[in-house]
Amino acid sequence: MEPVQPEETGLAAEASEAPDGEVLGKMIRDARKVKGLTLEEAARAAAIGRSTLSKIENNQTRPSFEIIRRLMQTLELETPQLFVQSAQTSISGRRDYTLSGQGEHQETTTYDHELLCTELTSKRMLPYISTIKARDVTEYDSWVRHRGEEFMYVISGDLVLYTEHYRPLAMTAGDSVYYDSGMGHGCVSTSTQDAKVLWVSLEI
Template sequence: MSETDPKQLIKIARENGAEEFAEPLDLGSRVRDLRKARNWTLEQAAQQAGLARSTLSKIENGQMSPTYDALKKLAVGLDISVPQLFTPPVKDQINGRMVITKNGQGTAHATTTYEHELLADGLTKKQMLPYRARVRARSIDEFDGWVRHDG
């Protein structure tokens, strides 16, 4: 799991969380669904999380209430944050759905050299990350080397 500020993860979970009065979440089913989405056996998931297979089985079957330490290990093993264990899964979207982001209403992310505005935040499982960028830097010297990415 990448190093991320835990306070930021909580903020993201709250901002992206469900409605105020969400249905109760069955933690055991959620953990099982997350494991199966990765095509992991109970043994593989337990090994990833650093938990005993029997412990993970009891959590999935609702026979055990996990400690915070166990929840943290589960989250790290599944490469998610602890709040995401309690966040209902996002339902698949319908293809062809459209979202309009009006000028200035996208999520803003500023860096020292750019101002980024994320577009189409309402769409999940996008094949790309649409955004609008405005260059803040006024000199090539303000850039710290070349920007590189795998794409």
């Protein structure tokens, strides 16, 4: 026992409550939202039950390693992400990473999402930084779509934001936009280098 941050009960309350799962569940839900999947879709893709996924996201179960592994693949979560989060509230107290604003990250086909502030479990907005790979094929036949609203700020690079109902919007570093993420949308980097974008997503 050491003079740990009073916030959590040190290493005592092990798995009794859900200080651990609290983080795990939130992170999985975040990742699912980022991909714009419903419970059903994600569960199907991971070959698990809808209810099981629901329980995991709400920390009402202690999932098996196998289940987590499948979800990890489906949601394309980086492995260290899961463990860092877990270690945070580890029973032994070792490896108590403090992420403090540094995000973890996750990679998809054309985007490289880096979830931010993942240590905070009870947030409604979901901020993440994405690296949009340079001219990485334009496949906006399938829009990204997730119930909610989104704010986007271009940190660096040049890109075009294509949306379902508006004309393509050319953006460059410093530009920002706000839109209904239920409307199909997608980005394409237009310069020869990757674009870096900050997104803040609000699920309804």
